[in-house]
Amino acid sequence: MKKILILCVLLQLCFYSSFSQVVSLPVFPLRPTSPFGPRVHPLTGRMDFHRGVDLKAKRSIIRAVLPGRISSCGQNSVLGNFVRICHGKAESIYGHLSSVLVYPGKEVSAGEMIGVSGHSGRATGEHLHFSLRLDGSAVDPLKFLLSLQVILKKKQNHEKQRQTTASIPSGNPGGDRKDR
Numbered sequence: 001m002k003k004i005l006i007l008c009v010l011l012q013l014c015f016y017s018s019f020s021q022v023v024s025l026p027v028f029p030l031r032p033t034s035p036f037g038p039r040v041h042p043l044t045g046r047m048d049f050h051r052g053v054d055l056k057a058k059r060s061i062i063r064a065v066l067p068g069r070i071s072s073c074g075q076n077s078v079l080g081n082f083v084r085i086c087h088g089k090a091e092s093i094y095g096h097l098s099s100v101l102v103y104p105g106k107e108v109s110a111g112e113m114i115g116v117s118g119h120s121g122r123a124t125g126e127h128l129h130f131s132l133r134l135d136g137s138a139v140d141p142l143k144f145l146l147s148l149q150v151i152l153k154k155k156q157n158h159e160k161q162r163q164t165t166a167s168i169p170s171g172n173p174g175g176d177r178k179d180r
């Protein structure tokens with residue numbers, strides 16, 4: 001959990017030093033349907049450890065959460081069509097896609113389209129399986145995603161404020177007042 005906090009602080013620092021796109025949610029809006037941790041697998045009926053979080057998706061564009069390089073992509077029996085992105089010490093993994101739009105070695109920016117959601121692999125229905133690994137170990141990605149959401153909201157509010165300030169005519173600040 002400490003690692004996640006460090007990553008979040010770094011992200012905030014990146015964000016405040018530059019307002020360019022440095023983070024993105026993997027899918028909009030963020031609607032978790034199955035958390036990280038031990039669970040009875042919905043298909044096998046056996047206990048297993050869910051190494052990621054499931055997010056609601058329907059023919060949704062899937063985006064890179066951070067800038068990075070595609071470490072691998074392809075197909076396996078569990079994740080179906082998947083994409084893995086290396087971000088230095090962190091790696092993000094996106095599974096059950098219907099199509100993959102990137103190739104290994106490709107550099108991607110935050111928010112770049114990497115695939116389309118689907119229900120390939122071992123999945124009961126369409127959703128996005130999202131995992132986060134730090135130094136090779138799977139961590140609960142939900143706090144990370146929620147902090148990305150907070151960062152993106154702050155960015156949106158900041159941009160809205162900038163636009164409002166820019167659109168107020170400087171010579172007539174109370175132009176539509178009716179009290180005179």
Ligand SMILES: [Zn+2]
Pocket residue numbers: 034050052053054128129130
């Ligand atoms: Zn999952």
